[in-house]
Structure formats: structure tokens, C-alpha cells
Amino acid sequence: MSESCGNPTVESEALMPKKIRFDRSTTCVKCKEQRGCLVIRHAVYCKDCFSALLPTRFRKALEPHINHAPDGPRRRALRPAGNLLLGVSGGLGSAVLLDVVHRTYTTRAVACDGVKGGREHPRGQKVWSTIRAAYVEVAGAFPGMKDRTEEVGEAVKRYEGIEFVPLRLEAAFDPAWWARVGQTSTADVSVDLNAEGTSLLADSPSASTPLDSLRNYLGRLPTPTAVQVAIAKLIRVLLLYTAHATSSSHVLLGTSLTSLSISLISSISQGGGFNVPQTMYEEWFPPGAERATESWRGEVRVIRPLRDVGTKECAAWAWWHALVVVGKERRPAAAQTIDGLTRDFIVGLEKDFPSTVSAISKTVGKLAPKGGTCGRCILCELPVQTDAHEWRARISIRTRSTQSDVPATLASSVALAPLFCYACHTTLTSRSSRSVAPTKASAPPPPPIVQLPVWAAAALSRLYSDTATEAEEIRTGGDRNVGEEVWKTRKLGEDEMRAAVGEFLFDT
Amino acid sequence: MAATLNLKVEFGGGLELLFDNVRSHRIALPAHVPSSRVPDSGSRTPRPANITFLIHWLKDNLLKERAELFVENETVRPGILVLVNDTDWELEGEGDYELKSGDEIVFISTLHGG
Numbered sequence: 127m128s129e130s131c132g133n134p135t136v137e138s139e140a141l142m143p144k145k146i147r148f149d150r151s152t153t154c155v156k157c158k159e160q161r162g163c164l165v166i167r168h169a170v171y172c173k174d175c176f177s178a179l180l181p182t183r184f185r186k187a188l189e190p191h192i193n194h195a196p197d198g199p200r201r202r203a204l205r206p207a208g209n210l211l212l213g214v215s216g217g218l219g220s221a222v223l224l225d226v227v228h229r230t231y232t233t234r235a236v237a238c239d240g241v242k243g244g245r246e247h248p249r250g251q252k253v254w255s256t257i258r259a260a261y262v263e264v265a266g267a268f269p270g271m272k273d274r275t276e277e278v279g280e281a282v283k284r285y286e287g288i289e290f291v292p293l294r295l296e297a298a299f300d301p302a303w304w305a306r307v308g309q310t311s312t313a314d315v316s317v318d319l320n321a322e323g324t325s326l327l328a329d330s331p332s333a334s335t336p337l338d339s340l341r342n343y344l345g346r347l348p349t350p351t352a353v354q355v356a357i358a359k360l361i362r363v364l365l366l367y368t369a370h371a372t373s374s375s376h377v378l379l380g381t382s383l384t385s386l387s388i389s390l391i392s393s394i395s396q397g398g399g400f401n402v403p404q405t406m407y408e409e410w411f412p413p414g415a416e417r418a419t420e421s422w423r424g425e426v427r428v429i430r431p432l433r434d435v436g437t438k439e440c441a442a443w444a445w446w447h448a449l450v451v452v453g454k455e456r457r458p459a460a461a462q463t464i465d466g467l468t469r470d471f472i473v474g475l476e477k478d479f480p481s482t483v484s485a486i487s488k489t490v491g492k493l494a495p496k497g498g499t500c501g502r503c504i505l506c507e508l509p510v511q512t513d514a515h516e517w518r519a520r521i522s523i524r525t526r527s528t529q530s531d532v533p534a535t536l537a538s539s540v541a542l543a544p545l546f547c548y549a550c551h552t553t554l555t556s557r558s559s560r561s562v563a564p565t566k567a568s569a570p571p572p573p574p575i576v577q578l579p580v581w582a583a584a585a586l587s588r589l590y591s592d593t594a595t596e597a598e599e600i601r602t603g604g605d606r607n608v609g610e611e612v613w614k615t616r617k618l619g620e621d622e623m624r625a626a627v628g629e630f631l632f633d634t
Numbered sequence: 635m636a637a638t639l640n641l642k643v644e645f646g647g648g649l650e651l652l653f654d655n656v657r658s659h660r661i662a663l664p665a666h667v668p669s670s671r672v673p674d675s676g677s678r679t680p681r682p683a684n685i686t687f688l689i690h691w692l693k694d695n696l697l698k699e700r701a702e703l704f705v706e707n708e709t710v711r712p713g714i715l716v717l718v719n720d721t722d723w724e725l726e727g728e729g730d731y732e733l734k735s736g737d738e739i740v741f742i743s744t745l746h747g748g
């Protein structure tokens with residue numbers, strides 16, 4: 127970021143020494159009677175009208191997606207296909223999410239929180255048979271970081287009728303967790319992050335526990351930004367499989383308008399532009415049920431019902447309803463990541479130009495990336511863009527398992543790049559200017575070999591066993607548009623494979 | 635005469651962590667900005683304490699760590715919501731609001747995301 131656009135506050139104040147932050151008068155724009163107490167994007171609201179506004183925006187963003195089949199012209203009763211899972215982080219948005227869901231969708235919710243104007247707070251309507259709130263503790267990734275599971279659990283337990291589901295980030299590498307969410311275990315799969323594939327024959331480090339694997343995975347990522355992005359992706363997929371295992375049809379996240387704008391810009395800047403639509407609304411299919419059908423087959427809709435509510439409104443809501451905001455631990459080096467810098471920029475912008483931040487999310491949200499999709503990324507399980515495989519870099523893959531449930535040929539390397547979306551590939555292999563700087567002589571850094579998360583290993587193994595049956599189809603000219611390159615690669619014998627890899631070795 | 639204003643100051647949204655993890659404080663703030671704080675000390679009339687002065691006073695007297703998470707460019711850092719007697723300070727003139735005894739000022743961080 128250059129200095130000239132670094133701080134909108136300073137510049138705008140230089141131009142306009144006295145800024146009017148609200149339109150017309152200090153009277154509420156809604157009831158036009160009471161004196162306002164909150165300015166939301168230049169509009170003034172009284173406490174009563176604000177208390178009605180936020181749940182209305184929340185429901186408007188969520189309710190069109192509750193019924194499995196879209197409503198026709200006439201709205202039908204809300205009957206979700208499955209249960210509800212809230213993804214909570216301990217942050218402000220999560221606190222508001224829990225509170226609004228509780229007061230809107232559980233029958234126990236009564237307006238008894240001291241906010242005046244009970245007429246705007248009808249009793250909740252029971253829509254979901256079971257509501258759970260899952261929290262993924264990331265402390266394991268950062269030695270010395272405080273574990274907040276208990277505090278978040280306490281905050282959730284304040285809401286009768288919402289069940290707490292504690293998770294840990296290292297579950298992503300834990301076959302036991304994978305079995306608990308009803309998936310079949312496979313062998314460990316490691317990848318060599320060296321973009322040129324030169325470390326093909328190096329030995330994998332032996333990672334003994336899921337926590338070791340997690341730390342190794344994060345530790346070998348090229349930049350602090352990549353670490354933050356990777357953690358967010360792991361959390362997302364952990365929530366998806368948890369939702370699936372708890373027969374949940376919907377996952378709600380507490381992403382506010384401000385956070386959404388930050389993550390959209392940050393993600394586009396890191397090559398995630400193709401998956402912008404999924405940031406706004408996503409439908410995830412469990413393995414084996416990969417397309418939409420009329421009846422529900424376990425797919426999970428991911429919705430951010432606070433996407434039109436700024437953090438300022440969240441903060442006011444939390445304060446006026448005396449919500450517990452546990453807070454998030456600061457992650458080491460988070461401030462220097464693309465996400466951290468984007469956050470500073472957006473929050474600064476929002477202070478003086480609050481409508482601009484809303485415009486960012488609305489404009490970006492309308493982006494419709496060109497090009498079709500071909501399958502999904504084995505790492506983040508988001509759609510992969512057709513022809514996004516034209517990458518110069520290749521990643522090689524090896525398994526180091528001696529278990530026999532993986533065909534022996536997978537023990538050779540295959541080109542893994544086509545199985546990752548562009549964003550994940552970037553996360554795994556991009557380098558900051560700092561990380562390519564020559565390290566001190568003598569001890570060369572260990573080869574960047576990491577174990578993949580359990581779902582990626584399972585996806586590979588599935589693809590591989592499909593290949594055995596479908597290889598025949600390919601040979602006989604069957605439909606082979608999906609994963610073609612992978613199948614071809616896998617059909618290579620080991621000698622051919624080495625020859626193919628040799629080409630890349632010459633490139634370096 | 636060292637007149638003071640009795641104020642209730644509260645912190646929320648994680649901001650209390652910077653203030654010894656205490657959410658609610660009762661403070662006695664000097665009723666006027668000390669002349670050392672006023673750039674053009676030529677004027678004899680003492681300037682009444684406003685929220686901008688309170689922010690500096692909190693930084694100098696109550697803040698325990700990481701001032702940069704509370705103060706930026708002579709005011710609160712972007713992303714901190716300030717309520718004056720339960721009303722958004724943007725409706726009250728922000729830093730220029732002149733404090734009176736009994737006022738309740740709340741600082742809430744919005745930076746803990748989703």
C-alpha cells in the first residue's frame with residue numbers, strides 16, 4: 127500500500143475539517159419521533175427502531191435460503207431440510223449471530239433483555255429442530271496461545287436450546303475425527319510444496335500426532351498470509367463436515383458487512399476471485415452427492431446472515447443487549463498479512479466513508495466469474511475453474527503409508543496442481559520477497575513436504591479408485607472431461623512418470 | 635481550584651483488555667484542559683474538558699498496554715464505537731463534546747471480527 131492512499135482519515139480531515147456524519151437531523155429516520163442514538167451509514171436510528179432493523183436485515187439475508195426448494199411467488203412456511211449449525215469464533219459477529227438466532231428461532235426467546243419497545247420483538251418461532259454452535263480452537267497452531275474453548279462454550283451455554291460443539295484445528299489431520307464425522311479413513315498423503323517438484327524423492331517427515339501434522343503444514347507455508355488463509359480454509363471445511371455429520375442443512379457464520387468486505391478484497395488479491403460467489407452464498411455437497419436434487423441429500427448451505435450489518439451495528443447490538451464477546455486471540459504476525467492490512471484499510475475507510483464499504487460488498491458480490499467449473503478443489507472443496515490448470519508450477523505427491531488401502535501406484539508422484547483451485551495452489555506455493563531471500567549458509571531449510579488434511583487425502587484416494595474403474599472408459603473414449611489430466615497421469619507407469627518429471631527438473 | 639468531573643467510563647468488545655481487563659471505571663477528570671495541552675496557550679480562558687481530552691487522559695492514566703490499539707491521530711482508532719450517555723458520539727459532536735459530571739462514556743471495539 128502506498129502512503130498516498132494509506133490513511134483515508136488523515137486525508138479527508140485535511141479536506142473537510144468538520145465532517146457531518148449524519149443526514150438532516152438527530153431524529154430517527156424510521157419513526158421520526160424519538161431522538162436517534164446510532165448513526166448507520168449516515169442514517170440516524172433510535173434504539174427501538176435499530177433493535178427492529180438488525181433482525182430484519184438478518185432474516186432477509188437468511189430466510190430465502192431456508193427451504194430446500196425455492197419458494198414460488200407465494201412465501202411458504204419455513205421448513206429447513208435438516209438441523210442448524212452456527213460457526214462461532216468468539217468474535218463480535220458470532221456473539222450477535224448466536225443472540226439473533228436464539229431470539230428469532232427458538233421458542234424460549236422472550237424480550238426480557240431490558241431493551242425498551244417489546245412490541246418489535248415477537249417471541250421466536252421454532253424453525254430448526256436442533257441448533258448447534260461449533261467453535262474451532264486454533265490455539266494448537268500457535269504455541270503459547272490461550273485456549274478459549276471453555277469461554278466460548280460458556281457463552282454458548284447462556285442460550286438455552288443451542289448445543290455447543292467444540293472442535294480443534296488439528297482435527298483436520300486427525301483420522302479419528304474424520305471417522306467421527308462418518309467418513310472412511312485413508313492413508314496419509316504428503317505433498318511436496320517445492321513448486322518445481324525437485325524434492326520428489328525426499329523422505330517425508332514423520333508426523334506422529336495430528337497436532338504435529340498441523341504445525342508442520344502451517345510451518346511450511348511460504349508466508350504469514352498463507353498461514354492465515356490456510357487456517358480459514360481448514361476451519362471452513364471442518365465446519366462443513368461437522369454440519370454434515372450432525373444432519374445440518376445450514377451453516378450460519380457471523381461475518382458482518384465489514385468483515386465480508388475485508389475478506390472479499392483480501393481473497394481477490396490472493397487469487398480467490400473465482401470463488402467470490404461462494405463467499406456470498408455457498409452450497410456444499412458431501413462426497414457422493416455432488417449435484418443438487420429435488421430432495422435433500424445432505425448438502426449444506428453456508429450463509430452469512432449479517433452480511434448487511436456493519437461491525438458498528440454489531441457492537442451497538444452487543445452492548446445494548448449485554449452480550450458476552452469472548453474475543454479472539456491475536457495471532458502472531460497477523461497484522462502483516464494481506465488480510466491484516468486490508469482490515470486496517472477497510473476499517474479506516476468505514477469511519478469516514480461508511481457507504482463505500484457497503485458498496486464494496488455489494489459490487490463485488492455481483493461478480494460472476496467467467497468460465498465453467500470442473501470438479502472441486504481437494505483442499506478447500508470449492509469449485510475449480512476450467513482451464514485454471516495452466517500453471518507452470520507442478521506439485522508432486524507421494525504417500526508414505528505402508529497401509530495397503532492405497533493402490534501401490536499412488537506411491538509414485540502425480541501432478542497434484544490440477545486438483546487444487548487457483549487460490550489454494552497460490553496459498554501453498556506463493557513466496558513473499560522475504561522468504562526467497564537467501565537463508566544463512568550451512569543448514570539448508572528442510573524440504574517443504576507436508577501432510578494433507580484428511581479430506582484431501584480421502585478425495586485423492588477416491589479419485590484414484592474411481593480412476594481404476596474409469597480408466598477403461600477413457601481408453602474406450604468415454605466421457606472424460608473431468609480430471610482428465612489426473613487420470614492420464616496416473617496411468618503412467620513409474621518409468622514414464624520419472625521421464626515426465628524429468629522435464630520439469632530441466633526447467634529449474 | 636482544581637475542579638473535576640465525575641465520569642463513568644466503560645470498555646467493551648475486548649477493549650477492556652488494554653485497561654487491566656476492567657470494564658467499568660469511575661474517574662475524576664480535570665474539568666479543564668491543562669494549558670500544557672493547549673497549543674495556543676496565549677488565550678487565558680481555560681478550555682473545558684471534552685472527549686478528545688478524555689481520550690488523552692485515559693491513555694496517560696488508565697491504559698496499560700498497546701496504546702496504538704486505542705489512540706490514532708489524536709482520537710480513537712477507527713473501529714472503536716463511542717457512546718455518550720448511550721448515544722453514538724457522532725450525534726454529539728464526537729471529540730468536541732463537552733463533558734459534564736455524571737456523563738457515561740463507553741468505548742467499544744468492533745475489531746474482533748466475525
Ligand SMILES: [Zn+2]
Pocket residue numbers: 154155156157158159160171172173174175176
Ligand atoms: Zn425510531
Ligand SMILES: [Zn+2]
Pocket residue numbers: 503504505506507508546547548549550551
Ligand atoms: Zn482450494
